[in-house]
Amino acid sequence: MMSDGRNTTVFLRFERLMKTYLPSLDGFDEAFPKEKIAEISTALKTACASPATRKQETVPEAAPKDGSKVKAEKMISMAWAQTDKDHRLCPGHVLNLSEDKSEETDEKRYKIDGSFISDADKDSIVPNVQNWALQRLSVEFKRGGTSLDAFDDHPGKTLENEADSRRLVRGQLMSYAERIFTYQHRTALFMIFVNGLEFRIIRWDRSGCIVTEALKYVETAEDTKRLLQFLYAFSKTSPEQQGVDTTAVPLSKDSCGWKRMNALSFAHSNDVKELERKITAIPSDFLGPADDPGKSPLFEHGLLHDDPTATCNHQIDHPLDPERPDIRPVFEYVRTLFHKSLPKGWPRYKVTVDGRVYLIGKPITDPSGLIGRGTRGYVAVEWETQRFVFLKDAWRPYYADLEYEGDMLQKLNTAKVSCVPTLVCHGRVEGQETEASEYSPITGHKTSDEVEAPERDKSKRRIADLPSRAKASTSGGKARPPVKESGRGMTSEPQMPEDQRDDKGTKRPLPGTKVEVSDGIGLRHMEHYRIVVAEVCLEVTSFLYGQQLARVIMHCINAHWQAVKKCDILHRDVSASNILILPTIKSGWIYWTGVLSDWELSKFLSGAGKDLKARQPFRTGTWYFMSIRSVAYPHRPLGIPDELESFLHVIIFLAVRLVHSNCGLHMVHAFITKYFDDAEQHWDGRPICSETKVQAIKQAVIRSGDTPIAFLTGDETLDEANQPLEGDGEPRHPLRDLLAELLKLFQARYAVEEWEARSAQVARAKETATGSLPSRQSTIASRDGAFQRPPSELEPFDIEPEDATTADVFSGPTEPSDKTYLEAQKLDSHLAVLQVFKRYVDNPRFVWPLDDKVKDGLDGYQPPEFFAQAAKKARLTVRSTVTPMTTINEGKEARIRARTDA
Template identity: 30%
Template sequence: MAPDPEPGESPAKPYNLSSWEWALENLDLSEYRLKSMQDMARLFLKADSPIEFLDAFLPYPSTAPKRKPRKRNPFESLVNADKELETDVVAQFRNVVALKKLCPKMVFTTSERRPDPKNMDGTGQKVDAAFFRPQDAPTDGRPHWSSQVVPAEFKSRKKGDIYDPFDDKGIDFESQAEKRKEVRAQIVTYSELVFEHQHRVFVIMLLVMGRRYRLLRWDRAGTIVTPSVDYYENPDDLCEFLWRISHLDDEALGIDPTAIRLEGDDFDELDTIAQRVVNEVDETPRPLEGETFPESFHYKYVRKMFEESIRDRDRPRYKLQIPSGDGVDHFLVGKAAVVTPGMAGRGTQCWVAWHCEGSRFVWLKDSWRVSFEDIEKEGDILARLNHVKIPGVPTLVCHGDIGNQTTLTADWWKHKNPRAPVAESPTATSAPPTVPDTVVEVGMPLKKFLFGRQLASIVLDCIGAHFDAASHKKLRVRVLHRDVSDQNIIIYPKITRSSEGVRSLVWGGLLTDWEISKPVIERNIQPKARQPQRSGRWQFMSVYLLMNTLRRVKIEDELESFFHILVYYAVRYLKSTLLTDDDAAHFLEKCYDCFTVHNNRIICGAQKWAIVMQKTAGGLFFDHPMYNSTLPITFASKGLDVIVHRFLLCISARYKILAWNEWLEKHPNHPAHPQHRDRFQTPPPSKRRRVEGDSSASDAPRRNREDDDGPTPGMRMPDIPTPEDRILADRLTNHPYMIAQIRNTTSKVSFWKEDRLHDRVPPDYKCHYPLYETLPEPQTFPEPQTLPEPQTTSVADSE
């Protein structure tokens, strides 16, 4: 299945930090930094000078006090900084800033020895120093990520520029030297921590290396960096920087003015809210038997989630202002329940929030929206789905862009590269305003499901929502979700009524996060690519999209994603023929976390490929490396086996047809082609032979095959699809067949048992396959290329 460019489609991102974050084995700090830096590749832009940087990003009001010229160099005591230890430079710099009053309205404190407590920062990172407002300045030698205004990192220069993360003179500004990369990765995660602990539009950072310094401005679209300058020889610009950050207000230094930090009684009000049990309902599934609920109520678990978010009193609490119609609504929040990892991207954070105007708990999501043409706000999409009463999607409360909050990195790049195409921008996902969306439903993560039948029903609800969104007749614009993953499926209790009139509280599913959905287009309309890259979680993307990042997402791909989610959670949490926890975890790793690198491209791993490409779709299996054999996987509940089998019949038939169609396209003159039926009879599969010759994936030049009537060297002719294959594959092009199969199977009580287990992935699980230290760079331009079948014995390995 060659990834020939399909018009009007943004390529999928490769294996990025978000996918690594949800892998089975937790990344340690060094691995996390490596991945975070890789996600930032080509997102560092160079300013011409410090003064250009200051005037562009820290403009100084004409009414503010002017810095007085100094007769003596304030940094004269640092003349030998290039020869001194990092700790000595930090101490001297701190003394100079204080004694010379270079930053009179800020306090410069050091924190290179002690991290914040684990409840504040589980990673234990320590930036060397930071500038604080006097009332917030710490005295305990810790970073205090939630309060610092401008972080400052120091590096030794005793060995020259080996710790400078950037190379002004080299071919690549983002130097690939190991020590330089390590420092770059370090400051990436420092900026990320500031964004995580504060409500930020951007972060300004000072980087000092011996006698030299750089200024950096971070936002979600990228980072702008000044050249390395000797502050002893040229002290004025650094003095101007310190003076400006001292006199500029919080908003001018990147702090979000719509997030009001709470103090005193306002801070304590959240504790009072967390203890209210009035109108609280237990979420346990049960027959209601005459039980009635208040008109306005919340589930107990929702209040508990809010209570957990404010458990640490050292963590700041906020009142957030969100546009609502012509006015503004207010929401009280503590610690975010969800924080998307990484510095680059949408920077999504979610809270269980208290809606002041509505006096209720809600789910508040804040992210940076890409502002390319034709990309809608998620709130607008939800409003349309809510208007026609589509079940299984969140209920919108309010949404809207926050003021004039936008990233500036893309504008800077365009200013520096006025003639370059937009798609060539390394920050082409930028210029997004921050967009909070608030919905009524506060759900539970999918892993909270209680038994297999319930898991299947939750997935069924979400497939139904997906179906209605893509085909509902009353919708003016029908949409395809395009990001079906486990994190976008939540559990939410709902009241149902049986055919006999019995009311019950059951756990249903909601399909969330519609922000990258795309309108469903008619077949005769040419689609339009809206952005250079699209998102999607690696683990649950279809095999076709993993092999073909430039292809358009189709219903078949989304249904396959639902299948992979069902299998993943069934293997991880339910009884099966995988007898040991290590076997279950090993299968999940091999099938969903692993990948293959071929021709400098990341493609699907071998286990996942083998499951969907099996010629006789009998069910799941594990190519176990220890036993050198294939182990069938079945579940304690027959219902799951039935659903998996019927899904696989359709999925495998689809791939059989895709493989055949691709082969025909590449071999128009082969005697097996339909146009040559009069001179070719298909031999039995057992007699087909592999034609000897060079691999089709070889980098060697290929001869013109248009005039070649013989078979292509190195290509195996795939099985010819049968009429039954085409019927099965067609069932995957729309939802009704799979909806009916899952609904019928879940209705048969005898098919299901008490099958829930503990999490079968041990907390200390160690992956069987190594983490790649280097990965291919993201591909943003179409490059037609034939991809080989992944080797079933070579997973997470380069070819």
């Protein structure tokens, strides 16, 4: 289903949903007397002819007079709009239709059919567009029919019916909900899904959705009354009950905060260009990326209000002056990113984290779907200090023994681990947890209307087991390959019965085990969390030449090494998106350093002398960069070699895309598909790493098709096999040899592991063979009993069997050499890999070109559909303030990533 995961829907009867979430109907009879209900019912029934009795396109009374046709679903939406205009279906709210034109601020150009918007925001409505930032209650219309019903609540069926048309509609609904969660600060969203003459109520949150049965709304006045009761009850609820996150306080355009954000967004004449170079002087009041200036004197002088929501005279308090002394200079890219976060038409908010006030606009990073962590990153203004910081807003898994990212980061900072973000503050948003997950048949504390869950210990939250990578369909509704199911009531991802689980989480049953399907089995309980770090960084794709890329990754490996050595902490999500660049001023130079960010999934290293418990019982990491071993053996704990291998995959990914090589655009696309996107299938049905990725390690060569990839320094001559000719006057690109040495280390590692695994298999086989087992030579029957294998003495040939000494089935593989063992052991620590990087990055005898960065090889790349969602999370946009380059089209939108945490 939907982009973020299957089995994340639970069913509640309409009456129960109303009683649980919209309980107040006080005053309904006065607002909607019987006569008015009957009038509304008649009006809707007249305007909405039964879809079964008319063609898909007809000419309604409200259609344009030029004779153009109107689609059936638009006829229904027009009927609702006219009825709302005459009778105010949802008191205090107006219905705005928006199916024809997308909002200019929406890069995805989604067009939900309509929404109810509060009268308080009526003057801000742009007619006939989505007004994503203002929607309180979203509405989607379909012409009717089973094929367009997003859910299936018939007895014996699963809610997430896998029919293509139904799945596409579910993805469409989710994509609209995702837009609202991006534009607004939300804990939940109510949506009305109108399918012909029926409607469902949906309640979305970051764990999944709650959906009611399909109800008629025009057949009788009583049907219409039920719809009106929902709309009336919704209108009487508080913003919190409607799903609005009231901890994010909107700023008015006349507020001190809004005007100050405008002033801070304009380029300052003393801002410092961030390019690496020797610098002789910087402004005395320059504010570095991690500088804490303390409380701004502007408050003491009365130039700023203590409360940024207060109204002020902006012409006096915030005059536009590129050299104004009350604004301190920063690196140019920081102000540019902040400026981009304040587009016209986007709301701005005040949020509080651990008592500190921050002002934010549009996120510079946002999630690729609705369900899950929903991480959004902001370049924020810390109000008290007036400095720029990075604020991360996310929903984190909520259960015992999962440490907060801020706590892990504080440990790293206290231990003085270099090249990691500097924690400013963090904290959970009190009282904000997902509600749909409460109905999970595995971890929830409530029961849905279809599943009776056993009593659970409510003091210990368990979490549903999930696969390590994203499912295949997108929130835009793209179809994914069908899931093979053996029959109704079975699932391809079974869960262990509760009495076989422990407090560490759920365990997967043996492959082939079948358990009853239960709607909502994929729900995870989440809590709202915010963290602020001092550094605003550049994305890793902002590097300017290959040596710089290698140095940045070396810094991050060093950070990883220190985290393990000083704190026994393993990162567990090394990926291209979590490696960032921080310009700093050091010894008279502007110097670009690497920053290893996003320690959200980090964990204490096994064997570190701590009371370890499984904190997340599913494989963590980003599919593109996970080690071959961690994918093949998901229940084995991650180790240092796995993390180092992820760094290897990261540099390969970035270098093939962005460093000059013998690969044309089509070769880059083919390589990314075969190496990163593709997957093989394990015998139990799990996806494992592609053969191209495995062979690159085993053979210590990266290839695009049959062509080894070679990085080039300039105008090397290529032979018939597209390989650079050595000795033509051009020095070898150091990246070729750096990668070759790294690949040989991992080649040795897997050679040793393969030999040890094969030797163990042979030993087990020999042990079994020496035991006393009953003879099966003449009694082995076919599975259906139709035939048996005859005994060998009945065979009509008198031929001596082959000498047993010539074919020993128990012979083991060839043991690796001592040198291979030594190479493999080097990956038990970071030192050997760091030495390889340092040798090539810092040794002057290796000549690195300064013009080897090229246009992104992923320009125009479309990943295979099965991995479209995982790819979206793995790739980065090549957009920075340093070198303007073509943006990757990630499905339907472009992203900016310049931050210290994701």
